[in-house]
Amino acid sequence: xxxxxxxxxxxxxxxxxxxxxxxxxxxxxxxxxxxxxxxxxxxxxxxxxxxxxxxxxxxxxxxxxxxxxxxxxxxxxxxxxxxxxxxxxxxxxxxxxxxxxxxxxxxxxxxxxxxxxxxxxxxxxxxxxxxxxxxxxxxxxxxxxxxxxxxxxxxxxxxxxxxxxxxxxxxxxxxxxxxxxxxxxxxxxxxxxxxxxxxxxxxxxxxxxxxxxxxxxxxxxxxxxxxxxxxxxxxxxxxxxxxxxxxxxxxxxxxxxxxxxxxxxxxxxxxxxxxxxxxxxxxxxxxxxxxxxxxxxxxxxxxxxxxxxxxxxxxxxxxxxxxxxxxxxxxxxxxxxxxxxxxxxxxxxxxxxxxxxxxxxxxxxxxxxxxxxxxxxxxxxxxxxxxxxxxxxxxxxxxxxxxxxxxxxxxxxxxxxxxxxxxxxxxxxxxxxxxxxxxxxxxxxxxxxxxxxxxxxxxxxxxxxxxxxxxxxxxxxxxxxxxxxxxxxxxxxxxxxxxxxxxxxxxxxxxxxxxxxxxxxxxxxxxxxxxxxxxxxxxxxxxxxxxxxxxxxxxxxxxxxxxxxxxxxxxxxxxxxxxxxxxxxxxxxxxxxxxxxxxxxxxxxxxxxxxxxxxxxxxxxxxxxxxxxxxxxxxxxxxxxxxxxxxxxxxxxxxxxxxxxxxxxxxxxxxxxxxxxxxxxxxxxxxxxxxxxxxxxxxxxxxxxxxxxxxxxxxxxxxxxxxxxxxxxxxxxxxxx
Amino acid sequence: xxxxxxxxxxxxxxxxxxxxxxxxxxxxxxxxxxxxxxxxxxxxxxxxxxxxxxxxxxxxxxxxxxxxxxxxxxxxxxxxxxxxxxxxxxxxxxxxxxxxxxxxxxxxxxxxxxxxxxxxxxxxxxxxxxxxxxxxxxxxxxxxxxxxxxxxxxxxxxxx
Numbered sequence: 001x002x003x004x005x006x007x008x009x010x011x012x013x014x015x016x017x018x019x020x021x022x023x024x025x026x027x028x029x030x031x032x033x034x035x036x037x038x039x040x041x042x043x044x045x046x047x048x049x050x051x052x053x054x055x056x057x058x059x060x061x062x063x064x065x066x067x068x069x070x071x072x073x074x075x076x077x078x079x080x081x082x083x084x085x086x087x088x089x090x091x092x093x094x095x096x097x098x099x100x101x102x103x104x105x106x107x108x109x110x111x112x113x114x115x116x117x118x119x120x121x122x123x124x125x126x127x128x129x130x131x132x133x134x135x136x137x138x139x140x141x142x143x144x145x146x147x148x149x150x151x152x153x154x155x156x157x158x159x160x161x162x163x164x165x166x167x168x169x170x171x172x173x174x175x176x177x178x179x180x181x182x183x184x185x186x187x188x189x190x191x192x193x194x195x196x197x198x199x200x201x202x203x204x205x206x207x208x209x210x211x212x213x214x215x216x217x218x219x220x221x222x223x224x225x226x227x228x229x230x231x232x233x234x235x236x237x238x239x240x241x242x243x244x245x246x247x248x249x250x251x252x253x254x255x256x257x258x259x260x261x262x263x264x265x266x267x268x269x270x271x272x273x274x275x276x277x278x279x280x281x282x283x284x285x286x287x288x289x290x291x292x293x294x295x296x297x298x299x300x301x302x303x304x305x306x307x308x309x310x311x312x313x314x315x316x317x318x319x320x321x322x323x324x325x326x327x328x329x330x331x332x333x334x335x336x337x338x339x340x341x342x343x344x345x346x347x348x349x350x351x352x353x354x355x356x357x358x359x360x361x362x363x364x365x366x367x368x369x370x371x372x373x374x375x376x377x378x379x380x381x382x383x384x385x386x387x388x389x390x391x392x393x394x395x396x397x398x399x400x401x402x403x404x405x406x407x408x409x410x411x412x413x414x415x416x417x418x419x420x421x422x423x424x425x426x427x428x429x430x431x432x433x434x435x436x437x438x439x440x441x442x443x444x445x446x447x448x449x450x451x452x453x454x455x456x457x458x459x460x461x462x463x464x465x466x467x468x469x470x471x472x473x474x475x476x477x478x479x480x481x482x483x484x485x486x487x488x489x490x491x492x493x494x495x496x497x498x499x500x501x502x503x504x505x506x507x508x509x510x511x512x513x514x515x516x517x518x519x520x521x522x523x524x525x526x527x528x529x530x531x532x533x534x535x536x537x538x539x540x541x542x543x544x545x546x547x548x549x550x551x552x553x554x555x556x557x558x559x560x561x562x563x564x565x566x567x568x569x570x571x572x573x574x575x576x577x578x579x580x581x582x583x584x585x586x587x588x589x590x591x592x593x594x595x596x597x598x599x600x601x602x603x604x605x606x607x608x609x610x611x612x613x614x615x616x617x618x619x620x621x622x623x624x625x626x627x628x629x630x631x632x633x634x635x636x637x638x639x640x641x642x643x644x645x646x647x648x649x650x651x652x653x654x655x656x657x658x659x660x661x662x663x664x665x666x667x668x669x670x671x672x673x674x675x676x677x678x679x680x681x682x683x684x685x686x687x688x689x690x691x692x693x694x695x696x697x698x699x700x701x702x703x704x705x706x707x708x709x710x711x712x713x714x715x716x717x718x719x720x721x722x723x724x725x726x727x728x729x730x731x732x733x734x735x736x737x
Numbered sequence: 738x739x740x741x742x743x744x745x746x747x748x749x750x751x752x753x754x755x756x757x758x759x760x761x762x763x764x765x766x767x768x769x770x771x772x773x774x775x776x777x778x779x780x781x782x783x784x785x786x787x788x789x790x791x792x793x794x795x796x797x798x799x800x801x802x803x804x805x806x807x808x809x810x811x812x813x814x815x816x817x818x819x820x821x822x823x824x825x826x827x828x829x830x831x832x833x834x835x836x837x838x839x840x841x842x843x844x845x846x847x848x849x850x851x852x853x854x855x856x857x858x859x860x861x862x863x864x865x866x867x868x869x870x871x872x873x874x875x876x877x878x879x880x881x882x883x884x885x886x887x888x889x890x891x892x893x894x895x896x897x
Contacts (some may be wrong), residue, residue: 013855038882043827070834070835070836070873072835076766144883199829200832200834202834202837203828203829203832203833204820204825205828205835205837206834206837206840207825207828207833207834207840207844208773208813208814208816208817208819208820208825209772209773209812209813209814209841210773211837213775213837213838215772215775215776216772217768218770218772224767228862249738249756250756275767275768276759276763276767276768277763277767277776278759278767279756279759280758281779282756294841348872348874349836349838349872350775350777350783350785350835350836350838350870350871350872351775351777351838352776352777374886376770397836397837398836398840399775399836399837399838399839400836400872400873401836402872430779431777431778431780431783433777485805570785610829633854638831644835644875644878647874647875647877647878648835648873648874648875649874650874651871651872651874651876652872652873652874653872654874655872662805673778673779673780673782673872674778674779674780674783675782679783679872680874681867681868681870681872681876682862682863682867682869682876682879682880683863683864683867685863685874685876685877685880687877688877736757
């Protein structure tokens with residue numbers, strides 16, 4: 001990340017409205033680590049800010065410029081600031097930043113919050129600390145080199161004098177802001193907060209019911225709305241009769257909203273406004289609607305699979321072509337081929353989508369559980385006709401995000417309704433709405449071919465993929481351009497081969513797709529780490545030894561999909577996590593009869609993860625007993641948070657491996673609630689152990705990297721136990737027979 | 738429409754002008770502004786809405802308000818004023834919540850379990866708690882927190 005702070009004193013040194021002078025520190029950084037949404041691409045500078053507010057009563061408030069969805073940003077990011085400020089962690093309170101994209105880089109995704117904030121927050125914290133030290137030196141009239149920050153204040157050792165930051169804040173606020181590029185950063189050997197476990201800062205609020213999620217937003221005079229959306233993607237209401245709905249007690253009005261295309265991708269629909277959520281839901285049941293099902297009404301999971309198979313019968317678009325894979329494969333006696341299939345997957349956040357908006361003539365107020373508050377602000381501004389700075393978006397806690405809440409469809413709907421009524425309104429999604437109108441992890445189909453030669457070297461690797469593609473939906477420049485992104489690390493595998501070919505064919509679908517936890521890595525990790533196991537089996541080699549050998553010498557492999565900005569894959573770090581996971585999981589030691597061990601290692605979001613799973617087949621179903629992880633995500637800012645994220649990614653992955661699929665029938669999602677799309681339950685929990693490398697490298701992602709290794713580790717364990725290769729997710733009992 | 742009276746977190750509560758079939762969940766959330774109890778599925782499949790009715794863990798999303806008349810309802814807000822209930826303390830100590838959305842329901846289920854079985858085994862916990870979904874996958878920590886709460890409660894009982 002480039003660091004060229006654009007410092008504006010007016011913006012960064014402000015007087016607090018309450019409690020007198022406050023020291024407010026911030027910085028602008030051009031370029032966003034995560035500019036995924038089409039709308040964001042118009043604004044290349046999505047600056048990141050960090051604020052520290054100290055009031056004379058010695059209250060220290062660290063301001064969070066990212067969203068908290070369970071991933072722990074609300075704890076980890078303030079830890080970075082607190083470290084450079086020499087704060088007592090007990091002294092810290094955290095406040096969500098107001099939505100102001102000129103100051104904050106709000107977008108929370110791509111496992112990038114800690115990685116992207118690490119240096120900027122250190123610099124901001126250090127700049128604040130230097131100003132406070134200067135203030136103390138001025139007040140004492142001593143050389144500032146004789147003063148040091150300590151425990152939430154500044155100490156003059158020789159004079160045995162100590163001033164709290166609260167006592168220094170007013171003086172410090174009048175000082176010039178130091179150049180962020182030259183502020184002295186703390187030596188990491190002195191860290192007392194970073195690298196040390198801290199409990200979740202909002203843990204008590206979440207254990208008492210006091211934590212406020214988006215769905216808990218309440219404002220005087222608000223109405224509750226639910227929307228009847230066409231169940232078929234791309235369809236709309238042809239006509240409706242609201243007479244019966246309006247007779248439901250508590251229903252106030254019924255209106256309709258139009259679908260909105262790129263930038264929001266809403267279905268539109270018929271909106272029932274009511275005194276409370278229940279009345280709105282009952283009113284919706286009483287609507288009589290004739291749907292115009294649109295162009296996608298014939299799509300099904302079967303038709304999509306046929307489309308994949310047709311695509312696979314033809315050469316794909318070349319993504320990468322090193323050497324001559326076809327020639328190497330064609331002449332090989334021990335060629336291995338396998339087809340892998342993955343379905344659509346829903347985010348299924350526990351808090352269904354919702355958004356509360358009040359548009360007044362002079363301004364708007366919104367409470368949004370969003371990973372992209374700046375996008376929410378933009379949309380409400382556009383719908384209301386207000387300038388963005390008049391749209392006050394409160395980013396709430398989120399009951400899960402996983403990429404779903406980077407979308408703005410639920411915001412667009414609420415803005416449309418609020419604009420139409422002029423009253424505060426919460427648009428609430430039911431579970432069924434949430435399950436059937438998600439932006440799903442793309443369905444994909446992969447054909448892998450490879451061969452290991454007589455010397456045990458990987459002579460060729462060929463990967464054909466057809467998928468429904470996120471880029472095809474979001475990239476306005478055309479569907480075919482960014483196909484490499486559908487492969488992610490699968491386009492720069494760590495296994496050395498002179499003949500490496502990657503081909504892609506777009507599959508057309510009316511089903512909305514977007515970023516699901518770990519995005520393309522969820523399919524690439526499964527496919528690559530399953531196929532390498534198949535090659536190991538064909539070569540009669542231990543899967544761990546086989547991987548370590550094919551990875552070969554220590555080297556750095558450029559990120560093929562993002563050569564300019566992506567960090568290269570460091571094979572030494574990958575090997576280290578594979579070896580660590582294997583050691584911790586007693587790789588090679590005997591297991592009870594019927595239990596198998598499988599391993600997978602993967603590079604994603606610039607982090608390295610490996611997992612060893614132990615699994616067996618009982619009564620025609622897979623039982624996962626244990627998953628042992630090793631992760632290297634650079635310096636772990638909050639090691640306890642890293643462990644929690646990996647545990648979480650494991651279960652999120654387990655859901656898509658072991659439980660249900662989203663299937664399409666007659667252009668719509670066949671599943672509706674947790675009865676037909678169930679989640680892993682406590683009784684299905686494997687034991688999960690996470691070993692974190694205490695690296696000194698800069699921090700990299702951890703919200704998502706735990707996910708891609710789970711499916712292949714489990715499937716490889718089932719192969720070890722039963723001799724059956726599992727190539728379709730989720731695992732079906734028919735594939736075990 | 739009807740007026741219904743019940744005991745809510747130890748105090749008498751009357752709800753006026755309510756459809757008798759309106760689930761307790763929505764009465765709590767939308768009429769009484771007690772938002773600690775969460776909406777997850779509306780079909781008693783996920784447990785996010787769990788409250789106690791006369792001490793029994795109950796899914797409030799499928800419990801019509803008319804059936805609650807005269808009964809004692811306890812919600813997450815009624816467990817303790819300040820998070821000092823042993824189960825809440827154990828949740829905080831084990832750093833259980835991630836997104837936290839399901840945790841009110843998880844805690845209410847755990848409290849109900851411990852009221853029936855003071856020292857539950859892992860199998861008891863798995864059985865009782867499998868009606869509560871956590872999408873963040875905090876199950877391992879929930880199990881630990883329940884054991885911790887059980888130990889805290891038995892310690893308290895001994896010292897009392």
